[in-house]
Amino acid sequence: MRIIQIIDSLEAGGAERMAVNYANTLADEIEFSGLVATRKEGTLFNQINPKVSYLFLNKKEQLDLAAILRLRSFVLKNKVTHIHAHSTSFFLAFLLKLICPYLKIIRHDHYGNNEFLETRPNFVLKQTASFFNGVIAVNQKLKNWSEVQLKANNVIYLPNFPVKELGDDDHTILKGLDGKRIVSLANLREQKNHFLLLKVAKKLKQSHADWTFHLVGKDFKDKYAAQIKELIIDYDLENNVFLYGSKQDVENILNQSSIAVLTSQSEGLPVALLEYGLCKKAVVVTKVGEMPMVVQHKINGFIVDSDEADLFYEFLVNLISNMELRSDFGKALYNTIQADYTAESVIKKYLNWLQSNL
Template sequence: MRIIQIIDSLDAGGAERMAVQIANELQIAGHESHICVTRREGLLKKTINDEVGYLFIEKKGKLGIKAMTKLKTYIVKNNIDTVHGHSTSFFTATIIKWWIPSVKLIWHDHYGNAEDLDNRKVGFLRKSSRFFDGIISVNQILKDWSIRNLKPSKVIYLRNFVSNSLEQQLLKPLPGSSGKRIVHLANLRPQKDHTTLIKAFQEVTKNTTGWNLLLVGMDFQDDYARNIKFTIEDLKLDEHIHLLGSREDTIAILKACDLGVLSSKSEGLPVAILEYGLAGLPVVTTDVGACKEVVLGYGKVVPFQDINSLSQAIQEFIANPEEAKSMAHSYQQHVMTTFGAASYIEKLETFYSSL
């Protein structure tokens, strides 16, 4: 098969990571694999395999006819038969399907606000879905929503996966002491609910000493980010909470930490909790999206926006390091077995072939 992934940016987000990982793993599996970035390059560009075909079309505005023509020419030249559009790139992918009806079009729904689907804008997405040959949803809630609201021929739920093919070194020393670092891997977006985590960590600092919280993710310099910084200052946690921004050495950072936390109030299936497992971290996550289904009994799952429950779960791992180590090891094995690349690509190939 000749397949192209389409994604709007290469910022270090979950959908972007999945698009790159799928492109890489399809190439490793022997397919002619390509990836098109429509609007903005980013940190993840360096993680694309050299053998994967790469196209950046620099799309401007809603239609971006010049950019779309560039993409169409690339697809025709490379005899691409399958277009796999991710998240908001469905519009670009739909235009390609309209221009080249012979290609198979898959839309991959990574929607992170799965707990608030009633307010999801569906108008143009529903119209575009008439051109979709299939939809991939990252959790059961999104699959059910697509069946109710959209018009594709096939919808499947395919859980995200992680690839263990990349080794990294820390680009610079991390704040805090070895053995006492908590990491939260998430871009600074409201759904990630950093505020609840910060307030929960304040309680942690009252009962423990020396622990630091590392917030890794893109800072969009907006009101939400400014509120996070204000809360940290207001609670006098400047010496214990560190905003590291978006980093190229994420894997190395995780391996240098001791506990992975996700405090989201809404999710699809976050790649972060899979990466925590791959890095051998014990995990505390909120019960949103597919998080509980992923973590099972290998980590601690708490209600979202519950400061006390989140703080207590973190402190239980800190107070019981042997339990934390044992659960982390079990979770790592679970992630490698259940969410590995080989099984995912086999299921994806079957879905492609069925369309």
């Protein structure tokens, strides 16, 4: 098989990271693995395996004929058989299918607001659904949604998977005290609900002022990001909560942290959680998306409803007070990731699915 991944940008987001992960992992498994960024490059460019054939389209508008023709040329030159389109790049794959009908095209659904699927826009997805040979969903809710709402055939649930980052020039040094850092890997988006994190941080400052929070993720310089920064000041947390922006040296950052958290109000299956497990971090996360399928409460982490700030605080204090519990949870979560969420296991299912159903 000769497969290319298509993604709108290479900014450090979950869907973007998975497009790179698929391309990199497949480079050692199939005849040809390619990656196409349609609109924008970004920090993940440095994570592309040299074995992956890469193209930046620099697409300027929704119907950019020149970009479509450049993509067609890339596909023909490399004798591509399958187009794997992540998130909103599915529409470009659909347009390509119109002029290259022999191509097998796959839509990878990473939709993050799956706690609110009833409000998801679906007109374009419905109109194009019959052109796709298969759909990959990152959790069971999204799989059911495609089957019921879009009447899509050949839908499979495949979990996200983490990979070790390639060598990176970044070497982030976290502020705060060694052994007393709590990290959150989450872009500054509303669905990530940093407001819950700040409520917990405000409460934790009263009881454990020497513990600090470290927020790593892209700052979109929008209203939501501004509100986070205002609350840090309002809550008097300037010495307790630190923002770092987007970073690529994830393993280095996690190795400087003792506890990892996610406070999301909606999720698919966050790559960050899998990275936490890969680095054996004790976690407290919210009960949304596919996270309850990964984190078993009081077995390999703590999991709490997304509006339970007091309970989230209580679980954090449990971890802060018990180093042995942190170690046990970290090892248990690592074992969960190794059993069910490795690149090897997911790619094997993926290739079997392609060979059997497409």
